[in-house]
Amino acid sequence: MDPTRALSEQVADLYRDESRRVLATLIRLLGDFDTAEEALQEAFQAALEQWPRDGVPRSPRAWLVSVGRFKGIDALRRRGRDGVMLDAAARDYSERSADPEASDDETIQDDQLRLIFTCCHPLLPQDARIALALREVCGLTTEEIARAFLVAPQAMKRRISRAKERIRAERIPYEIPSRTELGKRLETVLQVVYLVYNEGYVATAEEALVRRDIAEEALSLCRFLVDLLPEPEAIGLLALILLHESRRTARTDADGDVVPLEQQDRLLWDRERIREGVSLVVRALQSGRFGSYTLQAAIAAVHAAAASVEATDWVQIVRLYDMLLERAPTPVVELNRGIAVAMRDRPEAGLVLVDALLDRGELADYLPAHAARADLNRRLGRSTEAMRSYRRALELARQEPERRYLRRWIAEISG
DSSP: OOHHHHHHHHHHHHHHHHHHHHHHHHHHHHSOHHHHHHHHHHHHHHHHHHHHHHOOOSSHHHHHHHHHHHHHHHHHHHHTOOHHHHHHHHHHHHHHOSSTTOOOHHHHHHHHHHHHHHHTOTTSOHHHHHHHHIIIIIOOOHHHHHHHHTSOHHHHHHHHHHHHHHHHHTTOOOSOOOHHHHHHHHHHHHHHHHHHHHHHHSOSSOSSSOOHHHHHHHHHHHHHHHHHOOOHHHHHHHHHHHHHHTTGGGSBOTTSOBOOGGGOOGGGSOHHHHHHHHHHHHHHHHHTOOOHHHHHHHHHHHHHHOSSSTTSOHHHHHHHHHHHHHHOOOHHHHHHHHHHHHHHSOHHHHHHHHHHHHHHTTTTTOHHHHHHHHHHHHHTTOHHHHHHHHHHHHHHOOSHHHHHHHHHHHHHHHO
16 A cells, blocks of 8 residues: 555544544644644644654654644634633743653543533523534534534534533533532433443444444443443443443445344444443342433343343333333433333334324434334335335435445335
């Protein structure tokens, strides 16, 4: 391979793996989101220009932080930003960066948590907190976040911009809060970590079904949160992520296509992560102060314990969904309970519940609801209704692996 092309690919891989960590540190050093984002891009551009001539540095991440900080300080000076911000950036540099090649993984992880807690500050509106965290921590595009919130991209761009301006105007501190404040802000932070993980578990706008880098990032952040504040729901969320991740290899085939649960090779499931996840579920449940994440993890643990779909304890799963509905009465939880009822009893019983949900209109544009209805009708031999629901699901599918999966069922029914 051409050396220049090889280096470009190396920088692209580094951007994918490290850019959010570098950004979190630059935000701490520069004290400004927009300046840090611009400095990040300029640092990677500098890498493309200088590394072919000078070689790849011993610690690429530290090099990017160092270059990005210099460029960010220059940008702040050009814009005439306040002297306090510039003095803080310069002071932080002199104290921390005597060795530009130094790399402190613990500091980097602290910076990511500082960023999450800053994005989730109580002075920001709830929807803005989550949107900003998904943009800055996870690196999702504005369009991806807008789809998740079911709003127009321009509206989401304004929402994120207002949140950044509020952080700047209120001088919201870039820090992990004191232990007395942690508990009050934990719920929103857990929600953000879960949304970040979901983007990795089921990517919204990628050719691949799974964005493993994002999923692993969420797992790492959740572990750090549990170390910081071992509350039952933080433990429950860590268990849930571990149990989902234990099935990751089996969820797609060699071509990246969807493999449904009943067809997954359970020998591919990561038993070590299952053991850790189940242990954490038990720990959270025994506390007596558990919530929705722990209950979802308990459901995942029941699946993980079964040798097959048929051998799964569906009675226990429906019971857990009943408990979950008491704490999180959402249409999505109702849908998942309906699917479990279909497995516990018969497809007709589940179909009644799924149809009632769709008739209410809340899940009219939710792909899994139409896919579930299609599957239940197919199992009942109702080809016309199954075809109608598969086609509606196909209209809603954004990923090519999902589209291929749905097209296969449409072709088989048309057969």
